[in-house]
Amino acid sequence: MSYTFFPGCSLEGSAKDFHSSTMAVAAKLGLGLPELKDWICCGSTAAHASDPLLADALPAKSLSAAGGATVAVACAACYSRLKTANHHIASDAALRAKVAEVVGRDYDGRTPVLHMLEILCRDVGLDRIAAAVSRPLSGLKVACYYGCLLARPPEITNFDDAENPTLMDKLMEAAGAEPVDWPYKTECCGASASITDSSIVLDLGNKILAMAQTAGADCIVTACPLCQLNLDLRQKDMEARFGRTYNLPVFYFTQLLGLAMGCPADKLSLASLVVEPQALLQAKGIGAEA
Amino acid sequence: MTGGMAPSIEIESIGGSLAGDVQARSGTSPMSCFQCAKCSSGCPVAARADIKPHELVRMVQMDQREAVLSSRFIWECTSCQTCATRCPQNVSVAGMNDALRAMSRAAAAPAPSTVPAFTEVFLDAVRNRGRVSELALMIRYKLRTGRFFEDADKAPVMLKKGKLPLFGTQVGGKSERKALFARAAKGGAK
Numbered sequence: 001m002s003y004t005f006f007p008g009c010s011l012e013g014s015a016k017d018f019h020s021s022t023m024a025v026a027a028k029l030g031l032g033l034p035e036l037k038d039w040i041c042c043g044s045t046a047a048h049a050s051d052p053l054l055a056d057a058l059p060a061k062s063l064s065a066a067g068g069a070t071v072a073v074a075c076a077a078c079y080s081r082l083k084t085a086n087h088h089i090a091s092d093a094a095l096r097a098k099v100a101e102v103v104g105r106d107y108d109g110r111t112p113v114l115h116m117l118e119i120l121c122r123d124v125g126l127d128r129i130a131a132a133v134s135r136p137l138s139g140l141k142v143a144c145y146y147g148c149l150l151a152r153p154p155e156i157t158n159f160d161d162a163e164n165p166t167l168m169d170k171l172m173e174a175a176g177a178e179p180v181d182w183p184y185k186t187e188c189c190g191a192s193a194s195i196t197d198s199s200i201v202l203d204l205g206n207k208i209l210a211m212a213q214t215a216g217a218d219c220i221v222t223a224c225p226l227c228q229l230n231l232d233l234r235q236k237d238m239e240a241r242f243g244r245t246y247n248l249p250v251f252y253f254t255q256l257l258g259l260a261m262g263c264p265a266d267k268l269s270l271a272s273l274v275v276e277p278q279a280l281l282q283a284k285g286i287g288a289e290a
Numbered sequence: 291m292t293g294g295m296a297p298s299i300e301i302e303s304i305g306g307s308l309a310g311d312v313q314a315r316s317g318t319s320p321m322s323c324f325q326c327a328k329c330s331s332g333c334p335v336a337a338r339a340d341i342k343p344h345e346l347v348r349m350v351q352m353d354q355r356e357a358v359l360s361s362r363f364i365w366e367c368t369s370c371q372t373c374a375t376r377c378p379q380n381v382s383v384a385g386m387n388d389a390l391r392a393m394s395r396a397a398a399a400p401a402p403s404t405v406p407a408f409t410e411v412f413l414d415a416v417r418n419r420g421r422v423s424e425l426a427l428m429i430r431y432k433l434r435t436g437r438f439f440e441d442a443d444k445a446p447v448m449l450k451k452g453k454l455p456l457f458g459t460q461v462g463g464k465s466e467r468k469a470l471f472a473r474a475a476k477g478g479a480k
Contacts, residue, residue: 009421009422009423009424009458010424012421012423012455012458012459013423013424013425013453013454013455013458014424014448014453014454015453016452016453016455017452017453038420038461038462038463039461040416040420040421040461040467041415041416041420041421041422043413043416044412044422045369045409046408046409046412046413046416047413047416048369048388049369049387049388049391049392049405049409050391050392050395050409050413051392051474051475052315052316052388053474053477053478054413054471054474054475057470057474058416061470098477098478101473101478102470102473102474102478103470104466104469104470148368148369148370148371148372149370149371152370152371152372152374152375153371153374153375153382154375162375186372187334188334188368188370188372190334190368191368191369191370192368192408193366193368195408195428195431196365196403196404196405196408197366197403197404198440198441200335200338200366200368203338204334204368229453233444233447233448269452271451271452272451272452272453273451274447274451
């Protein structure tokens with residue numbers, strides 16, 4: 001299968017570490033991820049909360065240029081918008097015609113879109129992942145946090161079980177880590193309320209961190225730029241507001257996978273994490289290739 | 291069973307104009323709700339909301355246009371899709387909220403939220419550059435809302451951690467994108 005990578009805006013900014021660690025893991029696996037040429041923003045919540053036609057047209061413009069390749073996505077929010085547009089356009093001929101008028105070319109809604117978790121677990125396969133692991137993350141207890149938009153709504157994303165997804169857990173197991181059993185895998189972190197009303201994010205993020213801690217996790221693993229940023233950048237504020245101490249590093253799954261595969265430290269951008277993970281990694285005897 | 295069947299009622303065809311408007315914009319049917327409140331049980335912001343999700347649907351059924359369009363909840367919804375995923379009647383409160391936000395803005399109802407300002411600066415960036423630079427977005431949002439000091443401690447941390455590049459990338463085709471936005475606003479070409 002050939003892929004073309006849709007980074008999305010966050011992966012060029014606050015989630016540059018997600019971008020570089022995704023590319024490092026792909027390189028280790030010999031997975032080609034050339035960037036989709038001239039991709040544009042998926043429109044995010046701003047588009048779907050103001051103009052449903054624009055919300056379908058923006059993804060259609062990018063997806064119609066994929067030239068038959070499967071579009072690979074790392075950002076959970078982009079993934080959701082691209083798959084939602086596909087679902088709408090492929091199932092509604094009248095809408096497809098309208099979108100064609102807006103975009104200026106017809107698009108059938110059938111360019112395959114897959115998240116990196118799906119590609120690594122299902123296309124590459126857990127056996128090949130396990131075979132590429134040279135430095136297993138032994139003894140590291142991880143809370144796999146999927147957030148909202150990978151698994152919901154299931155009829156659109158068709159990602160995994162909507163209430164108890166396990167793709168990231170399986171990947172972390174293959175990397176030698178120990179996923180904890182916890183009930184907040186798909187709770188919401190507050191997403192872009194981080195900008196418009198951060199009190200929402202402090203409330204929701206605090207519950208997620210508290211539950212991960214109660215479940216015995218050493219750290220959180222994420223697959224979404226907003227989940228990562230909210231739980232990491234605002235963790236100190238949550239601790240201060242609720243009188244708790246967490247000190248839970250919040251990784252992207254590609255960073256931990258890259259560590260297990262012996263990817264070079266600079267490519268994994270561990271220095272970008274606000275809650276610093278060095279003490280935890282040292283205590284577990286996990287280190288990156290210099 | 292005695293006698294003939296009772297005439298069936300098409301639930302989508304009853305209800306006031308608000309339910310009809312919401313259904314036309316969102317594709318979800320508020321009249322299908324039977325108030326099980328499963329949406330409110332799973333909603334991450336229900337605890338803080340002025341109107342809980344199942345109450346919002348009931349108010350839409352009852353045509354409470356003004357109360358609904360001026361509620362805080364329609365702006366606090368995080369679009370997490372839990373309600374839509376769990377509803378036994380296939381009602382999406384998140385989808386309704388998208389429609390209600392657009393209707394609230396169209397009616398120029400005073401929004402108890404800075405979400406409309408954020409939405410505007412975000413879409414302006416997509417129209418002009420094709421992609422969103424987070425730093426430029428935050429600066430424009432702060433200029434628009436006057437919230438200069440909120441989170442003032444976050445930008446230095448992000449800059450230090452390399453999470454806030456000073457210059458974003460952009461793609462060509464600005465005039466083509468402007469035309470695309472204009473056609474979308476009109477509901478298609480012509």
